[in-house]
Amino acid sequence: MIALADCNTFFASVERVFHAGLKGRPVCVLSSNDGNIVAMTAEAKALGLKRGDPFFKVKEIIEKNNVAVFSGNLVLYAAMSKRVQSIMRRTVERTECYSIDEQFLYLDGYEKHYDLVELMRGMIKQIALWTDIPVSVGIAKTKTLAKVASKFAKQYKGYGGVCMIDTDDKRRKALSLFELADIWGIGPRTFAKLTRLGVTTPLQLADKSEEWVKRHFHRPCYQTWLELNGFPCIDTSEILRRQTITTSRSFGKMISSKDELKASVASFAASCCSTLRADDSAAMSVSVFACSNRFREDLPQYWNIATQRLPVPSADTLEITAEAMKLVDKIYRPGIMFKKSGVILSDIVPGCFHHILFDYVEKREERVMLSQTIDKINHKYGLRSVGLAVAGDQNEQWKTKKEHLTPNYLTDIDQILTVQI
DNA sequence: TCTGGGGTCCTAGGACCC
DNA sequence: TCTGGGGTCCTAGGACCC
Numbered sequence: 001m002i003a004l005a006d007c008n009t010f011f012a013s014v015e016r017v018f019h020a021g022l023k024g025r026p027v028c029v030l031s032s033n034d035g036n037i038v039a040m041t042a043e044a045k046a047l048g049l050k051r052g053d054p055f056f057k058v059k060e061i062i063e064k065n066n067v068a069v070f071s072g073n074l075v076l077y078a079a080m081s082k083r084v085q086s087i088m089r090r091t092v093e094r095t096e097c098y099s100i101d102e103q104f105l106y107l108d109g110y111e112k113h114y115d116l117v118e119l120m121r122g123m124i125k126q127i128a129l130w131t132d133i134p135v136s137v138g139i140a141k142t143k144t145l146a147k148v149a150s151k152f153a154k155q156y157k158g159y160g161g162v163c164m165i166d167t168d169d170k171r172r173k174a175l176s177l178f179e180l181a182d183i184w185g186i187g188p189r190t191f192a193k194l195t196r197l198g199v200t201t202p203l204q205l206a207d208k209s210e211e212w213v214k215r216h217f218h219r220p221c222y223q224t225w226l227e228l229n230g231f232p233c234i235d236t237s238e239i240l241r242r243q244t245i246t247t248s249r250s251f252g253k254m255i256s257s258k259d260e261l262k263a264s265v266a267s268f269a270a271s272c273c274s275t276l277r278a279d280d281s282a283a284m285s286v287s288v289f290a291c292s293n294r295f296r297e298d299l300p301q302y303w304n305i306a307t308q309r310l311p312v313p314s315a316d317t318l319e320i321t322a323e324a325m326k327l328v329d330k331i332y333r334p335g336i337m338f339k340k341s342g343v344i345l346s347d348i349v350p351g352c353f354h355h356i357l358f359d360y361v362e363k364r365e366e367r368v369m370l371s372q373t374i375d376k377i378n379h380k381y382g383l384r385s386v387g388l389a390v391a392g393d394q395n396e397q398w399k400t401k402k403e404h405l406t407p408n409y410l411t412d413i414d415q416i417l418t419v420q421i
Numbered sequence: 422t423c424t425g426g427g428g429t430c431c432t433a434g435g436a437c438c439c
Numbered sequence: 440t441c442t443g444g445g446g447t448c449c450t451a452g453g454a455c456c457c
Contacts, residue, residue: 030425056422189454190455219432245427250426428455433451434451437448
């Protein structure tokens with residue numbers, strides 16, 4: 001059996017941990033730039049708020065109902081996620097992190113010595129005690145069914161946080177009650193096609209013949225069909241090294257000058273490179289993209305991307321930023337109001353430092369050490385204490401708007417929580 | 422005024438090879 | 440009248456996920 005442990009409304013729950021008095025009060029967490037709602041508590045959902053709603057469009061509902069609003073702080077959430085994960089690893093030997101708020105737990109063998117449901121309930125209690133984060137667990141034969149079970153665990157209080165699908169009757173009942181569009185792996189396109197073919201519940205899909213599924217769909221949907229019938233085939237364990245690293249942001253205000261666009265891209269390049277080095281990797285390909293504001297129909301629209309291959313895999317901020325600046329020269333257009341830019345590193349290989357016989361960069365080894373020193377300084381004294389001048393300073397127009405930001409309580413000694421007695 | 426960010430996998434089709 | 444067969448690699452785009 002496999003379990004999916006899922007933190008309930010994770011980002012909102014983390015904010016609740018650090019803000020006394022939010023229990024029972026609706027809480028919303030916003031995306032970058034305070035743009036859209038990305039997470040919210042059940043109380044907020046009950047007000048009719050939906051994931052993805054633009055903040056400015058629902059401001060009235062939020063103010064009227066005294067909803068607590070926070071700018072998303074991924075650094076804080078990632079630190080809390082690590083704590084939750086470590087408690088899960090204390091409970092179950094083989095675990096697999098699937099996302100910031102979800103973990104698969106392999107329970108094979110545990111059924112000999114434990115009641116699986118009680119084992120998971122104990123883990124949930126421990127997590128609540130040590131972190132105050134609420135967690136739901138679904139247990140089943142496959143990952144797709146475990147996901148279904150976890151949704152039931154979340155939905156019905158009677159399960160005590162843990163729902164197990166361990167018989168065929170339970171499987172069929174669960175699949176007959178579950179929304180087809182909410183099945184893991186069924187996106188809007190596949191859902192529409194299934195509906196056209198007369199399939200409206202997960203059970204109807206599961207009961208179709210293998211031949212029927214293969215005739216109408218490609219592999220992803222076929223795999224979902226197998227999983228719904230209890231045959232595990234989705235492997236999420238292979239993602240060891242990232243294949244791409246992206247940093248991109250929408251700007252707080254639109255910009256039109258090349259220097260400002262370069263400043264944003266240089267800052268994103270530096271961020272990509274430090275991620276690269278933290279993974280002990282190097283990239284062979286740099287891409288830069290920039291675009292206008294797609295919601296402003298009154299302005300000329302523009303989108304472009306340019307890519308440069310590097311002769312040697314590199315994790316050197318100086319080199320990659322220099323390439324990125326040349327790419328900005330290629331895609332910049334005067335007169336365009338830019339709303340967003342980004343840097344994508346791809347063709348990622350293991351190891352920070354690579355060497356070729358006829359290198360055009362002198363003292364490459366020292367350059368790598370320089371970058372690593374920058375990482376150390378920034379780690380010790382705070383993000384972007386040291387960086388390239390071309391990336392500009394903190395207060396420029398393109399910087400993201402974050403008006404409701406919670407401090408980095410768990411990762412920055414200067415921002416640690418203060419308690420007044 | 423204000424509309425997110427970061428990923429993976431699969432497939433078809435083109436280019437190229439012998 | 441007749442116009443090969445069997446591959447690989449790369450890329451763009453689609454679909455999906457949190």
